[in-house]
Amino acid sequence: MALDPKKHAMPTQEPQVRAHNFEEVALGYTKEIAVAEANRCLNCKNRPCVQGCPVNISIPEFIAEIKKENFEGAYQVISKSSSLPAVCGRVCPQETQCESKCTLGIKFEPVGIGRLERFVADWHNANAKEKAKAPASNGHKVAIVGSGPSGLTCAGDLAKKGYKVTVYEALHTAGGVLVYGIPEFRLPKRIVAKEVEGLKELGVDVETNVVIGKTLTIDELFEMGNEAVFVGSGAGLPSFMNIPGESLKGVYSANEYLTRSNLMKSFKLDCDTPIMRGGKVAVVGGGNVAMDACRTALRLGAEHVYCVYRRSMAELPARREEVEHAEEEGIDFQLLTNPVEILGYNNPDNPRDEKNGFVTGIKCIKMQLGEPDAKGRRRPVAIPGSEFVLDVDTVIMALGTSPNPLIKNTTPGLEINDHGGIIVNEDGLTSRKGVYAGGDAVTGAATVISAMGAGKVAAKAIDEYLSGKN
Secondary structure, three states: OOOOOOOOOOOEOOHHHHOOOOOOOEOOOOHHHHHHHHOOOOOOOOOHHHHOOOOOOOHHHHHHHHHOOOHHHHHHHHHOOOOOHHHHHHHOOHHHOOHHHOHHHHOOOOOOHHHHHHHHHHHHHHHOOOOOOOOOOOOOEEEEEOOOHHHHHHHHHHHOOOOEEEEEOOOOOOOOHHHHOOOOOOOOHHHHHHHHHHHHHOOOEEEOOOOEOOOEOHHHHHHOOOOEEEEOOOOOEEOOOOOOOOOOEOEEEHHHHHHHHHOOOOOOOOOOOOOOOOOEEEEEOOOHHHHHHHHHHHHOOOOEEEEEOOOOHHHOOOOHHHHHHHHHHOOEEEOOEEEEEEEEEOOOOOOOOHHHOEEEEEEEEEEEEEEEOOOOOEEEEEOOOOOEEEOOOEEEEOOOEEOOOHHHHHOOOOOEOOOOOEOOOOOOEOOOOOEEEOOHHHHOOOOHHHHHHHHHHHHHHHHHHHHOOO
16 A cells, blocks of 8 residues: 555635634544554654654554554553643644654655544544543642643653652643643643643642642741642733733733633623623734734634734744644734734823823834844844834733742742742752643743643652652
8 A cells, every 4th residue: 555645634624714713613523534644654663753752652563553454552552651642642743742753754744643643542432431540548748839731741651650749830720831832722720621631531620719829838837747839820920022012901811812701701791700702803923822822813703813023934933733723714914023012002091091091003013034033033123114004903922921929929948030930840840849840831932732741840850859768
């Protein structure tokens, strides 16, 4: 049988349909497509794809099980390394990780590893009858701060080894960025809830509405009998440009905008969570969060959505798949463009009340690419006299986030870097004995899979540390 040079396409909703609903865009492989895609795998002896996976899933092994149509067996292979396969199969940038190392990709398109992982996880969730069983207790207690991807991964790995794990989540729903940051059309919340439920079956306790640093401190977690603490509190502090007009009504951080829609359900018409709907929207930024904000605004009824980005399409950091989906749905990319001021009018009942005025537009300037910056990307330089105004009612700043300083300010002896991230060694150990950290709380905003990798590293280190106490 001749080898298909291209990976099998992912079935999706039609752009003109999906742009007006919050149902999942990608529909997933059928059994037949999954088996056909698995048969493209060369089963390389040196397994370069595994080296590209931050959590070291045995990729050729799980794909081999798909070839035999042993889908549950494939899931068991994945679950040895990953606590969130249905999540990873949807949102991880496989094209720059495992798939970028695929030998087949040297000559043809790489194997669709992420799509196969999603298929296997979805098959398991739909067909598995038995619940996971909690292992025997080893007598040790560990606290996890934050229920995002790093925290859930660390919790899962430790629970499988018999640790009594409690996860503390500040919000009212477990999942961290998976529930407040990623829209329903990319990652249905039932998927996240299912993954969390699987961890609970392993014996993990999840306590919501607990803000570590306010409700409890890390020192108090130790006083409660925990012998180690993992901090996976994410990076929820949004960045702004500090340009005139950012205090106007109708200006959001992407963090707030997406949280209102995703976690607080303002995308539902019968929900009373306030959010700006309709009108014209400008989203400033070019990452995955910017794509999520653009596409959410469209689904909330915006008549026109601009993505304002100061570099060219070649430098746009978002996943190609998300950019292509945004283009198909009609997002207007204003490239080599940088905002300099948000325009607005004052409250008509109080003309001097500038802070409560409303957005009427965003003044921008055209850019050109100059010399490379410290990261190797060509630095954008303003073109004098090229200013223009986009007529918009809402502006969403998707410029990245940094760690919230609450834990730093309430944990004596915890060393922090200049960007607000917790300083750790190669094992995730902080400057405090028994306190580990990983994910966005350390690196700032990054990918789900890199956060999961950090959670795995810390879980291994915590196990080695506490095993020495026996």
